[in-house]
Amino acid sequence: METFETLVRAEFAPKNTYLNTASTGLLPARTVEAMRTALESAAAGQPTDMFADVEAARASFARLTGVPADRVAAGASVAVYTGLIAASLPEGAEVLTAEGDFSSLVNPFHVRRGLRVRTVPLERIAESVRPGTALVAVSAAQSADGRIADLPAIRAAARAHGARTYLDASQAVGWLPIETDGYDYVAAVAFKWLLCPRGVAFLVVPQDLGGLTPVFAGWVAGEAPWDSCYGPVAELARSARRFDESPALFSYTGARHSLALLEEVGVKQVQAHDLALADRFRAGLRDLDIEPVPAPGSPIVSVPGLGVRLPELSRAGVEVSDRAGNLRAAFHLYNRAADVDRLLDVLAG
Numbered sequence: 001m002e003t004f005e006t007l008v009r010a011e012f013a014p015k016n017t018y019l020n021t022a023s024t025g026l027l028p029a030r031t032v033e034a035m036r037t038a039l040e041s042a043a044a045g046q047p048t049d050m051f052a053d054v055e056a057a058r059a060s061f062a063r064l065t066g067v068p069a070d071r072v073a074a075g076a077s078v079a080v081y082t083g084l085i086a087a088s089l090p091e092g093a094e095v096l097t098a099e100g101d102f103s104s105l106v107n108p109f110h111v112r113r114g115l116r117v118r119t120v121p122l123e124r125i126a127e128s129v130r131p132g133t134a135l136v137a138v139s140a141a142q143s144a145d146g147r148i149a150d151l152p153a154i155r156a157a158a159r160a161h162g163a164r165t166y167l168d169a170s171q172a173v174g175w176l177p178i179e180t181d182g183y184d185y186v187a188a189v190a191f192k193w194l195l196c197p198r199g200v201a202f203l204v205v206p207q208d209l210g211g212l213t214p215v216f217a218g219w220v221a222g223e224a225p226w227d228s229c230y231g232p233v234a235e236l237a238r239s240a241r242r243f244d245e246s247p248a249l250f251s252y253t254g255a256r257h258s259l260a261l262l263e264e265v266g267v268k269q270v271q272a273h274d275l276a277l278a279d280r281f282r283a284g285l286r287d288l289d290i291e292p293v294p295a296p297g298s299p300i301v302s303v304p305g306l307g308v309r310l311p312e313l314s315r316a317g318v319e320v321s322d323r324a325g326n327l328r329a330a331f332h333l334y335n336r337a338a339d340v341d342r343l344l345d346v347l348a349g
Helices: 004-011 029-043 050-065 078-088 103-111 122-128 151-160 249-265 267-287 307-315 337-348
Strands: 072-075 094-098 116-120 133-139 164-168 185-189 201-204 300-303 321-323 326-330
Touching: 004 029, 004 249, 029 249, 050 072, 050 201, 050 249, 072 078, 078 103, 078 133, 078 164, 078 185, 078 201, 094 103, 094 122, 103 116, 103 133, 103 164, 116 122, 122 133, 122 151, 133 151, 151 164, 249 267, 267 300, 267 337, 307 321, 307 326, 307 337
Parallel strands: 094 116, 094 133, 133 164, 164 185
Antiparallel strands: 072 201, 185 201, 300 326, 321 326
16 A cells, blocks of 8 residues: 555656745656656647646646535636636725735736735734725735735635625645635646646636636637637536636646645645654744744744755755745655755855
8 A cells, every 4th residue: 555655756756855835846757747648649649638638627626625626627727717807896886805915816806907906914804894895815925925815814804894805715725625616716726735846736616606707718618619619609608617718738638647746645635744844943943043934834944034045055055035025944745854964054154
């Protein structure tokens, strides 16, 4: 029987101390092999059925997030899905967002004319929902520093005031168990904690499709896509597939295998592993009299003022991020305690 350790070690063999999943996750060996096979088949004029890969990836993401597959749209970008939601809001609607949240989540609301966007500190989101708030849009985990939103409080406050909820789970799904059924809309790119190639993103919508207008619907959004290639689409898909973007097929060919790996390993096991490493790093920082940004329960650790050491760390074979002057380390299933200690050793030196 395969264990967490054997599954992970069979799929990943980084050549450095890679602690930058919050930017880009590593690809499993099975994903690389599937994409290589698909590319070689296409080059030989014998392409594989990559649309089947899209459906397999959709179904896998649905299982990972606890919703039926017919509520999941497949695309490539959170920004596109935010634009879809923004376009569907009525004139004058109020959207509540968190200060410093990721631009793909918030910017489309600002460029859509006629909306009122109100921004408050992350910690005050729940208490700031009020009568007349139409939508609360927030990241489950902040990209810049890993802080976790109080999702139960936000959900309860939104329900109490009749507001819809929109969750960007890009920095959460894959390590944080999220029952997406508790929110109106949930979007996530898959090239971070879900270990997929770039070009894969998902949107979860309510069973009634959430009042969204499929403004960018093309042939893939038809109930019968191959009968929807010319002229107006006669019948849009009766499921969330009406919000599909034309898929980056080679990316989805890889994605189905990455998502299958996470299903095999189990998100709760990934969470326990990732948080143990992050806590080890936080403890080591405090031994060095360095205080990270408070972000309990997050595998993303942000350290004020140390972003300037990024070039030094990279030369030492340690890959992290510099975000607004802060060093940002992110720990995932392919990392070990030795990776944490290596980062601490370089920082101490």
